[in-house]
Amino acid sequence: MPDDPEPAENISGGAAGGGTAAEFAPGEAATRAEAVVDRLGELYWRKTYGGQDAFECLVRTILSQNTSDVASQPAHDALVDRYGGERTDLAESLAGADRSALAETISPAGLHNQKSARIIDIAELVLEEWGSAAAFDEYVREGDPDDVRERLLAMNGVGPKTADCVLLFAGGRPGVFPVDTHVHRIYRRLGVAPADADHEAVRAVLEREVPAEKCGFGHTATIQFGREYCEARTPACLDGLDECPLSDVCDRVGVDPDTGRVVDPAEAAPDEE
Known part of the structure:
Protein backbone atom coordinates (compact mmCIF):
# COMPACT_ATOMS: atom_id res chain seq x y z
CA MET A 1 0.00 0.00 0.00
CA PRO A 2 1.25 3.54 -0.71
CA ASP A 3 1.73 5.57 2.48
CA ASP A 4 -1.31 7.73 1.75
CA PRO A 5 -2.69 7.66 -1.77
CA GLU A 6 -5.78 9.64 -0.80
CA PRO A 7 -5.85 13.20 -2.18
CA ALA A 8 -5.98 16.09 0.25
CA GLU A 9 -8.96 17.53 -1.66
CA ASN A 10 -11.21 14.72 -0.46
CA ILE A 11 -13.59 15.58 2.38
CA SER A 12 -11.48 13.52 4.80
CA GLY A 13 -8.47 15.70 4.06
CA GLY A 14 -5.98 13.04 2.98
CA ALA A 15 -3.01 12.61 5.29
CA ALA A 16 -3.85 15.82 7.15
CA GLY A 17 -7.33 14.54 7.91
CA GLY A 18 -6.22 11.43 9.76
CA GLY A 19 -6.79 7.81 9.01
CA THR A 20 -4.27 5.10 8.34
CA ALA A 21 -3.64 2.83 5.38
CA ALA A 22 -5.14 -0.59 5.97
CA GLU A 23 -4.99 -4.08 4.49
CA PHE A 24 -7.88 -6.51 4.41
CA ALA A 25 -7.62 -10.26 4.01
CA PRO A 26 -8.31 -11.31 0.43
CA GLY A 27 -11.30 -13.50 -0.28
CA GLU A 28 -14.56 -13.69 -2.12
CA ALA A 29 -16.87 -10.76 -1.49
CA ALA A 30 -20.08 -11.81 0.25
CA THR A 31 -22.21 -9.22 -1.55
CA ARG A 32 -22.14 -7.27 -4.77
CA ALA A 33 -21.74 -4.05 -2.78
CA GLU A 34 -18.65 -5.44 -1.07
CA ALA A 35 -17.22 -6.50 -4.43
CA VAL A 36 -17.61 -2.94 -5.72
CA VAL A 37 -15.94 -1.47 -2.63
CA ASP A 38 -13.09 -3.98 -2.90
CA ARG A 39 -12.54 -2.95 -6.51
CA LEU A 40 -12.53 0.71 -5.52
CA GLY A 41 -10.03 -0.07 -2.79
CA GLU A 42 -7.72 -1.62 -5.36
CA LEU A 43 -8.20 1.37 -7.65
CA TYR A 44 -7.64 4.06 -5.02
CA TRP A 45 -6.89 3.35 -1.35
CA ARG A 46 -7.93 1.43 1.73
CA LYS A 47 -7.92 3.34 4.97
CA THR A 48 -9.49 3.32 8.39
CA TYR A 49 -10.66 6.70 9.66
CA GLY A 50 -11.08 8.56 12.93
CA GLY A 51 -9.15 11.08 14.94
CA GLN A 52 -10.37 14.40 13.56
CA ASP A 53 -11.60 16.90 16.12
CA GLY A 171 -15.55 9.16 15.90
CA GLY A 172 -13.80 6.51 13.83
CA ARG A 173 -16.99 4.46 13.94
CA PRO A 174 -16.95 1.32 11.78
CA GLY A 175 -19.98 0.51 9.69
CA VAL A 176 -20.75 4.14 8.81
CA PHE A 177 -21.11 4.83 5.07
CA PRO A 178 -22.00 8.50 4.50
CA VAL A 179 -24.11 9.08 1.40
CA ASP A 180 -23.43 12.24 -0.58
CA THR A 181 -24.57 13.00 -4.12
CA HIS A 182 -21.82 10.84 -5.65
CA VAL A 183 -22.59 7.80 -3.47
CA HIS A 184 -26.32 8.20 -4.01
CA ARG A 185 -25.95 8.37 -7.78
CA ILE A 186 -23.31 5.68 -8.25
CA TYR A 187 -24.81 2.81 -6.25
CA ARG A 188 -28.20 3.28 -7.91
CA ARG A 189 -26.55 3.53 -11.32
CA LEU A 190 -24.57 0.37 -10.59
CA GLY A 191 -27.77 -1.43 -9.62
CA VAL A 192 -26.53 -2.12 -6.09
CA ALA A 193 -29.35 -0.03 -4.58
CA PRO A 194 -32.89 0.39 -5.95
CA ALA A 195 -33.15 3.01 -8.69
CA ASP A 196 -35.68 5.06 -6.72
CA ALA A 197 -33.92 4.77 -3.34
CA ASP A 198 -33.44 8.01 -1.40
CA HIS A 199 -30.20 8.80 0.41
CA GLU A 200 -31.18 6.97 3.59
CA ALA A 201 -32.29 3.88 1.67
CA VAL A 202 -28.95 3.76 -0.16
CA ARG A 203 -27.15 4.11 3.18
CA ALA A 204 -29.15 1.22 4.61
CA VAL A 205 -28.16 -1.03 1.70
CA LEU A 206 -24.48 -0.17 1.94
CA GLU A 207 -24.21 -0.44 5.72
CA ARG A 208 -25.97 -3.81 5.56
CA GLU A 209 -23.97 -5.27 2.67
CA VAL A 210 -20.49 -3.78 3.10
CA PRO A 211 -18.38 -5.06 6.02
CA ALA A 212 -18.07 -2.45 8.76
CA GLU A 213 -14.31 -2.02 8.38
CA LYS A 214 -14.67 -1.26 4.65
CA CYS A 215 -17.39 1.40 4.86
CA GLY A 216 -15.04 4.33 5.51
CA PHE A 217 -12.78 3.95 2.52
CA GLY A 218 -15.79 2.80 0.51
CA HIS A 219 -17.28 6.26 1.03
CA THR A 220 -14.19 8.29 0.16
CA ALA A 221 -13.11 6.07 -2.75
CA THR A 222 -16.62 6.22 -4.23
CA ILE A 223 -16.44 10.02 -4.19
CA GLN A 224 -13.14 9.89 -6.06
CA PHE A 225 -14.59 7.42 -8.56
CA GLY A 226 -17.54 9.75 -9.09
CA ARG A 227 -15.22 12.65 -9.83
CA GLU A 228 -12.94 10.74 -12.19
CA TYR A 229 -15.25 8.30 -13.95
CA CYS A 230 -18.92 8.31 -13.01
CA GLU A 231 -19.97 11.95 -13.28
CA ALA A 232 -23.65 12.82 -13.19
CA ARG A 233 -23.97 13.90 -16.83
CA THR A 234 -20.92 12.44 -18.55
CA PRO A 235 -20.00 9.02 -17.15
CA ALA A 236 -16.87 7.55 -18.71
CA CYS A 237 -18.80 4.64 -20.24
CA LEU A 238 -20.24 7.02 -22.83
CA ASP A 239 -16.79 6.94 -24.44
CA GLY A 240 -16.74 3.14 -24.40
CA LEU A 241 -17.19 0.50 -21.72
CA ASP A 242 -13.45 -0.05 -21.50
CA GLU A 243 -13.08 3.54 -20.26
CA CYS A 244 -14.64 2.65 -16.89
CA PRO A 245 -12.91 0.25 -14.47
CA LEU A 246 -16.27 -0.85 -13.02
CA SER A 247 -18.14 -1.40 -16.29
CA ASP A 248 -18.22 -5.18 -15.82
CA VAL A 249 -20.09 -4.87 -12.50
CA CYS A 250 -22.39 -2.01 -13.49
CA ASP A 251 -26.00 -2.21 -14.67
CA ARG A 252 -25.76 1.36 -16.05
CA VAL A 253 -29.25 2.19 -14.80
CA GLY A 254 -30.26 5.40 -16.53
CA VAL A 255 -27.22 5.39 -18.85
CA ASP A 256 -27.31 4.27 -22.47
CA PRO A 257 -23.81 4.33 -24.02
CA ASP A 258 -25.27 3.59 -27.46
CA THR A 259 -27.44 6.72 -27.57
CA GLY A 260 -25.57 8.88 -25.05
CA ARG A 261 -28.75 9.31 -23.00
CA VAL A 262 -28.13 9.86 -19.29
CA VAL A 263 -30.89 10.33 -16.72
CA ASP A 264 -31.18 9.90 -12.99
CA PRO A 265 -31.68 6.18 -12.26
CA ALA A 266 -35.10 6.92 -10.78
CA GLU A 267 -36.18 8.30 -14.17
CA ALA A 268 -34.95 5.33 -16.18
CA ALA A 269 -37.55 3.47 -18.22
CA PRO A 270 -38.29 -0.09 -17.04
CA ASP A 271 -36.39 -1.64 -19.94
CA GLU A 272 -33.28 0.28 -18.90
CA GLU A 273 -33.24 -1.17 -15.40
Missing part, protein backbone atom coordinates in the same frame (compact mmCIF):
# COMPACT_ATOMS: atom_id res chain seq x y z
CA ALA A 54 -15.36 16.36 16.21
CA PHE A 55 -16.46 19.99 16.38
CA GLU A 56 -14.06 21.11 13.67
CA CYS A 57 -15.13 18.14 11.54
CA LEU A 58 -18.75 19.21 12.01
CA VAL A 59 -17.92 22.77 10.95
CA ARG A 60 -15.89 21.55 7.97
CA THR A 61 -18.74 19.36 6.77
CA ILE A 62 -21.28 22.18 7.11
CA LEU A 63 -19.00 24.34 4.98
CA SER A 64 -18.90 21.60 2.35
CA GLN A 65 -22.67 21.46 1.98
CA ASN A 66 -23.90 22.37 -1.52
CA THR A 67 -20.40 23.13 -2.75
CA SER A 68 -17.14 21.47 -3.73
CA ASP A 69 -14.06 20.79 -1.61
CA VAL A 70 -12.22 23.25 -3.84
CA ALA A 71 -14.51 25.99 -2.52
CA SER A 72 -15.01 24.78 1.05
CA GLN A 73 -11.37 24.08 1.91
CA PRO A 74 -10.24 27.74 1.69
CA ALA A 75 -13.26 28.74 3.77
CA HIS A 76 -12.36 26.16 6.42
CA ASP A 77 -8.72 27.25 6.48
CA ALA A 78 -9.69 30.92 6.82
CA LEU A 79 -12.12 30.08 9.64
CA VAL A 80 -9.50 28.15 11.59
CA ASP A 81 -6.89 30.87 11.04
CA ARG A 82 -9.25 33.55 12.37
CA TYR A 83 -11.10 31.73 15.13
CA GLY A 84 -8.94 28.74 16.01
CA GLY A 85 -5.52 28.31 17.54
CA GLU A 86 -3.63 25.76 19.56
CA ARG A 87 -5.05 26.94 22.89
CA THR A 88 -8.41 28.10 21.61
CA ASP A 89 -11.69 26.29 22.14
CA LEU A 90 -13.12 26.62 18.64
CA ALA A 91 -16.70 26.21 19.82
CA GLU A 92 -16.29 29.01 22.36
CA SER A 93 -14.60 31.23 19.80
CA LEU A 94 -17.33 30.70 17.19
CA ALA A 95 -20.17 31.03 19.68
CA GLY A 96 -18.98 34.57 20.36
CA ALA A 97 -18.27 35.44 16.74
CA ASP A 98 -19.91 38.32 14.92
CA ARG A 99 -22.10 36.71 12.29
CA SER A 100 -21.27 39.14 9.51
CA ALA A 101 -17.54 38.77 10.15
CA LEU A 102 -17.83 34.99 10.13
CA ALA A 103 -19.90 35.10 6.95
CA GLU A 104 -17.20 37.17 5.25
CA THR A 105 -14.53 34.73 6.43
CA ILE A 106 -16.26 31.68 4.98
CA SER A 107 -17.61 33.35 1.84
CA PRO A 108 -15.62 31.08 -0.57
CA ALA A 109 -17.87 28.17 0.51
CA GLY A 110 -21.04 29.87 -0.73
CA LEU A 111 -24.31 30.32 1.19
CA HIS A 112 -22.10 32.08 3.72
CA ASN A 113 -24.87 33.95 5.53
CA GLN A 114 -26.85 30.77 6.10
CA LYS A 115 -23.80 28.70 7.05
CA SER A 116 -22.42 31.33 9.43
CA ALA A 117 -25.74 31.43 11.30
CA ARG A 118 -25.80 27.63 11.53
CA ILE A 119 -22.23 27.42 12.76
CA ILE A 120 -22.81 30.00 15.50
CA ASP A 121 -26.04 28.27 16.58
CA ILE A 122 -24.29 24.91 16.76
CA ALA A 123 -21.31 26.36 18.63
CA GLU A 124 -23.67 27.85 21.22
CA LEU A 125 -25.48 24.51 21.51
CA VAL A 126 -22.23 22.58 21.99
CA LEU A 127 -21.18 24.92 24.81
CA GLU A 128 -24.61 24.76 26.43
CA GLU A 129 -24.90 20.96 26.36
CA TRP A 130 -21.29 19.77 26.56
CA GLY A 131 -19.37 22.74 27.91
CA SER A 132 -16.50 22.66 25.43
CA ALA A 133 -15.42 21.37 22.04
CA ALA A 134 -13.22 18.81 23.83
CA ALA A 135 -16.18 17.38 25.76
CA PHE A 136 -18.24 17.23 22.57
CA ASP A 137 -15.37 15.39 20.89
CA GLU A 138 -15.33 12.83 23.72
CA TYR A 139 -19.08 12.33 23.35
CA VAL A 140 -18.79 11.70 19.60
CA ARG A 141 -15.99 9.18 20.12
CA GLU A 142 -17.39 7.31 23.10
CA GLY A 143 -21.16 7.83 23.14
CA ASP A 144 -23.63 5.30 21.79
CA PRO A 145 -23.40 5.82 18.00
CA ASP A 146 -27.16 5.76 17.50
CA ASP A 147 -27.58 8.37 20.22
CA VAL A 148 -24.76 10.49 18.81
CA ARG A 149 -26.30 10.38 15.33
CA GLU A 150 -29.71 11.34 16.71
CA ARG A 151 -28.25 14.30 18.62
CA LEU A 152 -26.32 15.48 15.57
CA LEU A 153 -29.41 15.25 13.36
CA ALA A 154 -31.31 17.40 15.85
CA MET A 155 -28.88 20.28 15.23
CA ASN A 156 -29.90 23.06 12.85
CA GLY A 157 -28.53 22.38 9.38
CA VAL A 158 -27.15 18.91 10.12
CA GLY A 159 -28.46 16.20 7.80
CA PRO A 160 -27.65 12.49 7.58
CA LYS A 161 -24.50 12.92 5.45
CA THR A 162 -23.06 15.55 7.80
CA ALA A 163 -23.84 13.46 10.88
CA ASP A 164 -22.32 10.35 9.34
CA CYS A 165 -19.15 12.19 8.30
CA VAL A 166 -18.66 13.29 11.92
CA LEU A 167 -19.22 9.72 13.15
CA LEU A 168 -16.74 8.38 10.60
CA PHE A 169 -13.94 10.95 10.46
CA ALA A 170 -14.03 12.11 14.07
Whole structure:
Protein backbone atom coordinates (compact mmCIF):
# COMPACT_ATOMS: atom_id res chain seq x y z
CA MET A 1 0.00 0.00 0.00
CA PRO A 2 1.25 3.54 -0.71
CA ASP A 3 1.73 5.57 2.48
CA ASP A 4 -1.31 7.73 1.75
CA PRO A 5 -2.69 7.66 -1.77
CA GLU A 6 -5.78 9.64 -0.80
CA PRO A 7 -5.85 13.20 -2.18
CA ALA A 8 -5.98 16.09 0.25
CA GLU A 9 -8.96 17.53 -1.66
CA ASN A 10 -11.21 14.72 -0.46
CA ILE A 11 -13.59 15.58 2.38
CA SER A 12 -11.48 13.52 4.80
CA GLY A 13 -8.47 15.70 4.06
CA GLY A 14 -5.98 13.04 2.98
CA ALA A 15 -3.01 12.61 5.29
CA ALA A 16 -3.85 15.82 7.15
CA GLY A 17 -7.33 14.54 7.91
CA GLY A 18 -6.22 11.43 9.76
CA GLY A 19 -6.79 7.81 9.01
CA THR A 20 -4.27 5.10 8.34
CA ALA A 21 -3.64 2.83 5.38
CA ALA A 22 -5.14 -0.59 5.97
CA GLU A 23 -4.99 -4.08 4.49
CA PHE A 24 -7.88 -6.51 4.41
CA ALA A 25 -7.62 -10.26 4.01
CA PRO A 26 -8.31 -11.31 0.43
CA GLY A 27 -11.30 -13.50 -0.28
CA GLU A 28 -14.56 -13.69 -2.12
CA ALA A 29 -16.87 -10.76 -1.49
CA ALA A 30 -20.08 -11.81 0.25
CA THR A 31 -22.21 -9.22 -1.55
CA ARG A 32 -22.14 -7.27 -4.77
CA ALA A 33 -21.74 -4.05 -2.78
CA GLU A 34 -18.65 -5.44 -1.07
CA ALA A 35 -17.22 -6.50 -4.43
CA VAL A 36 -17.61 -2.94 -5.72
CA VAL A 37 -15.94 -1.47 -2.63
CA ASP A 38 -13.09 -3.98 -2.90
CA ARG A 39 -12.54 -2.95 -6.51
CA LEU A 40 -12.53 0.71 -5.52
CA GLY A 41 -10.03 -0.07 -2.79
CA GLU A 42 -7.72 -1.62 -5.36
CA LEU A 43 -8.20 1.37 -7.65
CA TYR A 44 -7.64 4.06 -5.02
CA TRP A 45 -6.89 3.35 -1.35
CA ARG A 46 -7.93 1.43 1.73
CA LYS A 47 -7.92 3.34 4.97
CA THR A 48 -9.49 3.32 8.39
CA TYR A 49 -10.66 6.70 9.66
CA GLY A 50 -11.08 8.56 12.93
CA GLY A 51 -9.15 11.08 14.94
CA GLN A 52 -10.37 14.40 13.56
CA ASP A 53 -11.60 16.90 16.12
CA ALA A 54 -15.36 16.36 16.21
CA PHE A 55 -16.46 19.99 16.38
CA GLU A 56 -14.06 21.11 13.67
CA CYS A 57 -15.13 18.14 11.54
CA LEU A 58 -18.75 19.21 12.01
CA VAL A 59 -17.92 22.77 10.95
CA ARG A 60 -15.89 21.55 7.97
CA THR A 61 -18.74 19.36 6.77
CA ILE A 62 -21.28 22.18 7.11
CA LEU A 63 -19.00 24.34 4.98
CA SER A 64 -18.90 21.60 2.35
CA GLN A 65 -22.67 21.46 1.98
CA ASN A 66 -23.90 22.37 -1.52
CA THR A 67 -20.40 23.13 -2.75
CA SER A 68 -17.14 21.47 -3.73
CA ASP A 69 -14.06 20.79 -1.61
CA VAL A 70 -12.22 23.25 -3.84
CA ALA A 71 -14.51 25.99 -2.52
CA SER A 72 -15.01 24.78 1.05
CA GLN A 73 -11.37 24.08 1.91
CA PRO A 74 -10.24 27.74 1.69
CA ALA A 75 -13.26 28.74 3.77
CA HIS A 76 -12.36 26.16 6.42
CA ASP A 77 -8.72 27.25 6.48
CA ALA A 78 -9.69 30.92 6.82
CA LEU A 79 -12.12 30.08 9.64
CA VAL A 80 -9.50 28.15 11.59
CA ASP A 81 -6.89 30.87 11.04
CA ARG A 82 -9.25 33.55 12.37
CA TYR A 83 -11.10 31.73 15.13
CA GLY A 84 -8.94 28.74 16.01
CA GLY A 85 -5.52 28.31 17.54
CA GLU A 86 -3.63 25.76 19.56
CA ARG A 87 -5.05 26.94 22.89
CA THR A 88 -8.41 28.10 21.61
CA ASP A 89 -11.69 26.29 22.14
CA LEU A 90 -13.12 26.62 18.64
CA ALA A 91 -16.70 26.21 19.82
CA GLU A 92 -16.29 29.01 22.36
CA SER A 93 -14.60 31.23 19.80
CA LEU A 94 -17.33 30.70 17.19
CA ALA A 95 -20.17 31.03 19.68
CA GLY A 96 -18.98 34.57 20.36
CA ALA A 97 -18.27 35.44 16.74
CA ASP A 98 -19.91 38.32 14.92
CA ARG A 99 -22.10 36.71 12.29
CA SER A 100 -21.27 39.14 9.51
CA ALA A 101 -17.54 38.77 10.15
CA LEU A 102 -17.83 34.99 10.13
CA ALA A 103 -19.90 35.10 6.95
CA GLU A 104 -17.20 37.17 5.25
CA THR A 105 -14.53 34.73 6.43
CA ILE A 106 -16.26 31.68 4.98
CA SER A 107 -17.61 33.35 1.84
CA PRO A 108 -15.62 31.08 -0.57
CA ALA A 109 -17.87 28.17 0.51
CA GLY A 110 -21.04 29.87 -0.73
CA LEU A 111 -24.31 30.32 1.19
CA HIS A 112 -22.10 32.08 3.72
CA ASN A 113 -24.87 33.95 5.53
CA GLN A 114 -26.85 30.77 6.10
CA LYS A 115 -23.80 28.70 7.05
CA SER A 116 -22.42 31.33 9.43
CA ALA A 117 -25.74 31.43 11.30
CA ARG A 118 -25.80 27.63 11.53
CA ILE A 119 -22.23 27.42 12.76
CA ILE A 120 -22.81 30.00 15.50
CA ASP A 121 -26.04 28.27 16.58
CA ILE A 122 -24.29 24.91 16.76
CA ALA A 123 -21.31 26.36 18.63
CA GLU A 124 -23.67 27.85 21.22
CA LEU A 125 -25.48 24.51 21.51
CA VAL A 126 -22.23 22.58 21.99
CA LEU A 127 -21.18 24.92 24.81
CA GLU A 128 -24.61 24.76 26.43
CA GLU A 129 -24.90 20.96 26.36
CA TRP A 130 -21.29 19.77 26.56
CA GLY A 131 -19.37 22.74 27.91
CA SER A 132 -16.50 22.66 25.43
CA ALA A 133 -15.42 21.37 22.04
CA ALA A 134 -13.22 18.81 23.83
CA ALA A 135 -16.18 17.38 25.76
CA PHE A 136 -18.24 17.23 22.57
CA ASP A 137 -15.37 15.39 20.89
CA GLU A 138 -15.33 12.83 23.72
CA TYR A 139 -19.08 12.33 23.35
CA VAL A 140 -18.79 11.70 19.60
CA ARG A 141 -15.99 9.18 20.12
CA GLU A 142 -17.39 7.31 23.10
CA GLY A 143 -21.16 7.83 23.14
CA ASP A 144 -23.63 5.30 21.79
CA PRO A 145 -23.40 5.82 18.00
CA ASP A 146 -27.16 5.76 17.50
CA ASP A 147 -27.58 8.37 20.22
CA VAL A 148 -24.76 10.49 18.81
CA ARG A 149 -26.30 10.38 15.33
CA GLU A 150 -29.71 11.34 16.71
CA ARG A 151 -28.25 14.30 18.62
CA LEU A 152 -26.32 15.48 15.57
CA LEU A 153 -29.41 15.25 13.36
CA ALA A 154 -31.31 17.40 15.85
CA MET A 155 -28.88 20.28 15.23
CA ASN A 156 -29.90 23.06 12.85
CA GLY A 157 -28.53 22.38 9.38
CA VAL A 158 -27.15 18.91 10.12
CA GLY A 159 -28.46 16.20 7.80
CA PRO A 160 -27.65 12.49 7.58
CA LYS A 161 -24.50 12.92 5.45
CA THR A 162 -23.06 15.55 7.80
CA ALA A 163 -23.84 13.46 10.88
CA ASP A 164 -22.32 10.35 9.34
CA CYS A 165 -19.15 12.19 8.30
CA VAL A 166 -18.66 13.29 11.92
CA LEU A 167 -19.22 9.72 13.15
CA LEU A 168 -16.74 8.38 10.60
CA PHE A 169 -13.94 10.95 10.46
CA ALA A 170 -14.03 12.11 14.07
CA GLY A 171 -15.55 9.16 15.90
CA GLY A 172 -13.80 6.51 13.83
CA ARG A 173 -16.99 4.46 13.94
CA PRO A 174 -16.95 1.32 11.78
CA GLY A 175 -19.98 0.51 9.69
CA VAL A 176 -20.75 4.14 8.81
CA PHE A 177 -21.11 4.83 5.07
CA PRO A 178 -22.00 8.50 4.50
CA VAL A 179 -24.11 9.08 1.40
CA ASP A 180 -23.43 12.24 -0.58
CA THR A 181 -24.57 13.00 -4.12
CA HIS A 182 -21.82 10.84 -5.65
CA VAL A 183 -22.59 7.80 -3.47
CA HIS A 184 -26.32 8.20 -4.01
CA ARG A 185 -25.95 8.37 -7.78
CA ILE A 186 -23.31 5.68 -8.25
CA TYR A 187 -24.81 2.81 -6.25
CA ARG A 188 -28.20 3.28 -7.91
CA ARG A 189 -26.55 3.53 -11.32
CA LEU A 190 -24.57 0.37 -10.59
CA GLY A 191 -27.77 -1.43 -9.62
CA VAL A 192 -26.53 -2.12 -6.09
CA ALA A 193 -29.35 -0.03 -4.58
CA PRO A 194 -32.89 0.39 -5.95
CA ALA A 195 -33.15 3.01 -8.69
CA ASP A 196 -35.68 5.06 -6.72
CA ALA A 197 -33.92 4.77 -3.34
CA ASP A 198 -33.44 8.01 -1.40
CA HIS A 199 -30.20 8.80 0.41
CA GLU A 200 -31.18 6.97 3.59
CA ALA A 201 -32.29 3.88 1.67
CA VAL A 202 -28.95 3.76 -0.16
CA ARG A 203 -27.15 4.11 3.18
CA ALA A 204 -29.15 1.22 4.61
CA VAL A 205 -28.16 -1.03 1.70
CA LEU A 206 -24.48 -0.17 1.94
CA GLU A 207 -24.21 -0.44 5.72
CA ARG A 208 -25.97 -3.81 5.56
CA GLU A 209 -23.97 -5.27 2.67
CA VAL A 210 -20.49 -3.78 3.10
CA PRO A 211 -18.38 -5.06 6.02
CA ALA A 212 -18.07 -2.45 8.76
CA GLU A 213 -14.31 -2.02 8.38
CA LYS A 214 -14.67 -1.26 4.65
CA CYS A 215 -17.39 1.40 4.86
CA GLY A 216 -15.04 4.33 5.51
CA PHE A 217 -12.78 3.95 2.52
CA GLY A 218 -15.79 2.80 0.51
CA HIS A 219 -17.28 6.26 1.03
CA THR A 220 -14.19 8.29 0.16
CA ALA A 221 -13.11 6.07 -2.75
CA THR A 222 -16.62 6.22 -4.23
CA ILE A 223 -16.44 10.02 -4.19
CA GLN A 224 -13.14 9.89 -6.06
CA PHE A 225 -14.59 7.42 -8.56
CA GLY A 226 -17.54 9.75 -9.09
CA ARG A 227 -15.22 12.65 -9.83
CA GLU A 228 -12.94 10.74 -12.19
CA TYR A 229 -15.25 8.30 -13.95
CA CYS A 230 -18.92 8.31 -13.01
CA GLU A 231 -19.97 11.95 -13.28
CA ALA A 232 -23.65 12.82 -13.19
CA ARG A 233 -23.97 13.90 -16.83
CA THR A 234 -20.92 12.44 -18.55
CA PRO A 235 -20.00 9.02 -17.15
CA ALA A 236 -16.87 7.55 -18.71
CA CYS A 237 -18.80 4.64 -20.24
CA LEU A 238 -20.24 7.02 -22.83
CA ASP A 239 -16.79 6.94 -24.44
CA GLY A 240 -16.74 3.14 -24.40
CA LEU A 241 -17.19 0.50 -21.72
CA ASP A 242 -13.45 -0.05 -21.50
CA GLU A 243 -13.08 3.54 -20.26
CA CYS A 244 -14.64 2.65 -16.89
CA PRO A 245 -12.91 0.25 -14.47
CA LEU A 246 -16.27 -0.85 -13.02
CA SER A 247 -18.14 -1.40 -16.29
CA ASP A 248 -18.22 -5.18 -15.82
CA VAL A 249 -20.09 -4.87 -12.50
CA CYS A 250 -22.39 -2.01 -13.49
CA ASP A 251 -26.00 -2.21 -14.67
CA ARG A 252 -25.76 1.36 -16.05
CA VAL A 253 -29.25 2.19 -14.80
CA GLY A 254 -30.26 5.40 -16.53
CA VAL A 255 -27.22 5.39 -18.85
CA ASP A 256 -27.31 4.27 -22.47
CA PRO A 257 -23.81 4.33 -24.02
CA ASP A 258 -25.27 3.59 -27.46
CA THR A 259 -27.44 6.72 -27.57
CA GLY A 260 -25.57 8.88 -25.05
CA ARG A 261 -28.75 9.31 -23.00
CA VAL A 262 -28.13 9.86 -19.29
CA VAL A 263 -30.89 10.33 -16.72
CA ASP A 264 -31.18 9.90 -12.99
CA PRO A 265 -31.68 6.18 -12.26
CA ALA A 266 -35.10 6.92 -10.78
CA GLU A 267 -36.18 8.30 -14.17
CA ALA A 268 -34.95 5.33 -16.18
CA ALA A 269 -37.55 3.47 -18.22
CA PRO A 270 -38.29 -0.09 -17.04
CA ASP A 271 -36.39 -1.64 -19.94
CA GLU A 272 -33.28 0.28 -18.90
CA GLU A 273 -33.24 -1.17 -15.40
